[in-house]
Amino acid sequence: MVRVKICGLTQVDDIRAAARVGADAIGLVFYEKSPRAVSIDQARKMLQALPPFVSSVGLFVNADSARVEQVLERCPLDILQFHGDETPEFCRRFGRPYLKVLRVSGETDLRRPLDDYGDAQGLLLDCAVPGQWGGSGQRFAWWRLPELGKPLILAGGLQADNIQEAVRIAQPYGVDVSSGVERSPGSKDHGKMAEFIARLQGL
Numbered sequence: 001m002v003r004v005k006i007c008g009l010t011q012v013d014d015i016r017a018a019a020r021v022g023a024d025a026i027g028l029v030f031y032e033k034s035p036r037a038v039s040i041d042q043a044r045k046m047l048q049a050l051p052p053f054v055s056s057v058g059l060f061v062n063a064d065s066a067r068v069e070q071v072l073e074r075c076p077l078d079i080l081q082f083h084g085d086e087t088p089e090f091c092r093r094f095g096r097p098y099l100k101v102l103r104v105s106g107e108t109d110l111r112r113p114l115d116d117y118g119d120a121q122g123l124l125l126d127c128a129v130p131g132q133w134g135g136s137g138q139r140f141a142w143w144r145l146p147e148l149g150k151p152l153i154l155a156g157g158l159q160a161d162n163i164q165e166a167v168r169i170a171q172p173y174g175v176d177v178s179s180g181v182e183r184s185p186g187s188k189d190h191g192k193m194a195e196f197i198a199r200l201q202g203l
């Protein structure tokens with residue numbers, strides 16, 4: 001079964017619904033310029049509502065170390081996700097499991113980034129959209145991802161109508177979705193989340 005992370009949640013109800021419909025992980029955006037950004041207080045409340053066996057992922061975009069530390073002091077995140085131009089040294093500085101995001105537009109050689117970010121838990125491939133760091137709702141041209149000994153996670157423009165095709169082509173370890181299961185930025189549509197996961201289970 002392909003693992004699924006639902007990203008960009010901002011409400012306690014949405015966390016509960018994501019867990020109920022079978023998400024393996026939820027993502028909280030700690031990037032102030034995002035319409036899905038959460039404050040530390042908001043994140044704490046949401047994480048308290050997270051049931052066991054669902055992982056929490058915190059997203060950052062070119063944050064400074066002090067900001068990441070400040071979030072970690074108050075929010076029990078399981079995994080960090082770095083969405084900007086963070087170096088491998090920066091990503092490993094916090095001693096936490098992390099995912100590094102690569103913005104791609106089509107078939108890309110992943111060996112170099114895998115060497116550079118060798119201690120990452122995995123690489124997340126998102127669509128490269130000029131002027132945007134993520135959550136764009138845009139997809140890239142999927143290709144069969146190689147077996148390189150590290151989990152590869154597919155993101156970018158996924159939704160119920162294309163998730164089966166995406167997984168058949170790319171065969172990723174996991175998938176990550178945000179705008180494809182929303183009614184508006186930051187507000188998740190519970191029906192769309194359920195349908196997305198049902199289509200994955202139907203593979």
Ligand SMILES: O=C(O)c1ccccc1NCC(=O)[C@H](O)[C@H](O)COP(=O)(O)O
Pocket residue numbers: 007008027029031034035036059061083126133134135136137138155156157158176177178179180
């Ligand atoms: O969601 C945002 O607004 C965002 C802003 C800046 C960096 C990352 C951001 N989100 C990343 C993700 O949550 C998404 O899962 C990923 O980019 C795919 O998004 P989508 O194409 O909307 O499914």
